[in-house]
Amino acid sequence: MTAFVFVGPTLAEEDRPRDWDVVYLPPVEQGHIHALVQDKPTAIGIIDGRFHDVPAVWHKEILGALHAGIPVYGSASMGALRAAELAPFGMRGIGRVFEQYLGGVLEDDDEVTVAHAGRDDGHIQLSDAMVNIRATLHEARARNLIGDATHQRLLDLAKTTYYPQRSLRLTLAEGRAAGLPEHEIDALSAFVADHSVDQKKCDALAMLDVMRSEHGTLPKAEADFPLQRNAFVERSHSNGLVHDGDGDFLRINAILNEVRLRPARYLRLRRSALGAIVPRLGTPPADAEARTSAALARFRTTHHLTAGAQWQSWLAEHAYTQDGFTSLIEDEVLARSHRPYGGALNLPLLRALRSDADYRRIVHRTREKKHFLEAHGLADPSGPGPVADKEVLRWYFSSIGTPFPGDIHRYATSLDFLDGYEFLKAVRDDFHYESGDSPAPSTVPKTAHEVIEPDSDDLNHHITTAVWQAEWSAH
Structure with a gap:
């Protein structure tokens, strides 16, 4: 029964009471509340938030938490602002600053805004509110x-x-x-x-006192307002954040890219995520017949079944007719053609990945890579890197044992990357992380990729692989 509180410069570490089940998180930003709702917290408190260099926390995601029956408290700073705005919907505002915003005495955001250092420096306050x-x-x-x-x-x-x-x-x-x-x-x-x-500190401590006294005692609130969803909100959620359980927030795409860069594992994950969707996918793509033929040829070549007698013998051994096996390929072509706009496949993929025994390790590697890239100024690189793109790509394809494709864009989209640039960015991030050194490693790093081979008798995986390879290897 854990409560989460977003706090930064308003309360120093030593001023944050810890004699109850609470986790203190850095200042809130857009996507954080939505990510926390998935963890089903007993309560959420907002004191500090970011807005200058990142998008501010949405009213909509706070409404989503309230609609889910999670009490949300606000005070002192960003929390007081949002509580005054969302008080009619049930957000609990506490303290003098909140009361002044609610009563119209204060109106400007800059009343509570301060300059402060980053998380590594304890969010030390650099100006006065x-x-x-x-x-x-x-x-x-x-x-x-x-x-x-x-x-x-x-x-x-x-x-x-x-x-x-x-x-x-x-x-x-x-x-x-x-x-x-x-x-x-x-x-x-x-x-x-x-x-x-220090009015902000007084208000923040008052809010924590209320949260602590009410912790675990409040019944689940029934929202008395409808929560309207739209395509924009859904896209933001599917491309949003995940709370890693250790006080950090990671991009869903960053977690999924860890798997996308390991095709054998990603193909399995994708097939699992689409398992419940395939019957509802609708009309096959216009090129379904050509793609089915190409995938069937790829399967027979890979498994040394090009001769007619060998192929007929294999079909008989596995109790398939030619048409029956071709229908399996057709089903996979249909599933592989499902690439919803705006990353709508991300949430089903994430749900499937959460049940994987390796999920915590994947999240850990995503977090470590994120921190490494930030520490070396590589989190958002612009322009070409110190190592040529082609050399980075050669390193990657060698590490996974895959021939260098003739069309990078086609290969990238076959793994559900938006385009070749997004794929190259993910590969370059991995390249720098594996080098474990400066932004300009003198040598190409040795691979640390885990190449997960499919079970030799996993026919479904072999079919998926054949369809996938036919997508990007066709000329």
């Missing part, structure tokens, strides 16, 4: 340390400062330079040294 400056100046005025005019002028100075540079120290310096009364600035400087108000 406007709501904290407001709370501190309000307290100073209540203690008669500053008058109304000085209070308003300092608020104006802080508000007109771009949020990454905003700080109370800078605001006081600007106030002094603007000619505000020296004794008021001096009194305020002495006050803030020990008594500045």
Whole structure:
């Protein structure tokens, strides 16, 4: 019965209570809530979120969690913003910042926005939130340390400062330079040294207290609103994120690419994922007959059954007629032609992969590769790499024991990559990861690919392989 809380600069590690079943995650971004819903958490709390360099968390995915009966709490920062917006739908807002947004006292996002360091540096805060400056100046005025005019002028100075540079120290310096009364600035400087108000922290701790007190005691809520889905939302989910169980989020495509780059395993996974879909696939493709003939020829060549007598003997041994075996090829051609738009096959593939005994290892490798590429500045490369594309591709095809195809695009799409570029990107990422060194390895790395051979008597796999190979090896 685990709760998850997204938090960053608002609460330092040492300020996060851990005397209950809670997992603290980095600031929320688009796709995180949807990924967590799949883990069926007891509650989700949002304190901090990202938006400047990545898409912000969607209202729709929070609504999805609420619709699934999962309590969602918000406070302090991004959480307060979303809670004020989604309060009518059941999101629980807690704290003064939330109340001010809900009541219209605050409207601008920059009231809670701060600049901060990354996860590796503990999300150290690099600027002051406007709501904290407001709370501190309000307290100073209540203690008669500053008058109304000085209070308003300092608020104006802080508000007109771009949020990454905003700080109370800078605001006081600007106030002094603007000619505000020296004794008021001096009194305020002495006050803030020990008594500045961190309203965001107060609100965040208040939310955690409520979550902890209610943890596991709330009945599953029944949503009183319909959740409308559309093609855009479905595509975003099928190409979205997966929570890896260790506090990180991975792209579904990145996990599936680990398998796509190992064709023997991917063909098995794809066949398993399509098992329940094949009867509903509809009309065969226009070139089904040609593809069936090519795949049948590939199967007979691979298994040394090109001679008529050998072929008839093999069919009799396996209790097939010519037409009966050809129908198996036709079924596989139909299944192989199913490539839904926008990665709609991704979720069935992921569900099938989750039941694989090797799933945790695949997720681990995906995460390690992601971190390696980020650490070496290779997460989103632009332009050609230090090693020629053809050399990288030769390394890959040699590592899986497959001849270099004449048409990379056709090979890529046969493994459900969008195009040749997406395939090359996946191969290059693997190349760098296997090199285990800098972005410019001096030599081609030795392969660490696991080549999974099919069982010798797995006829279904041999049929799938024949159809697959016929797709990209045809001229």
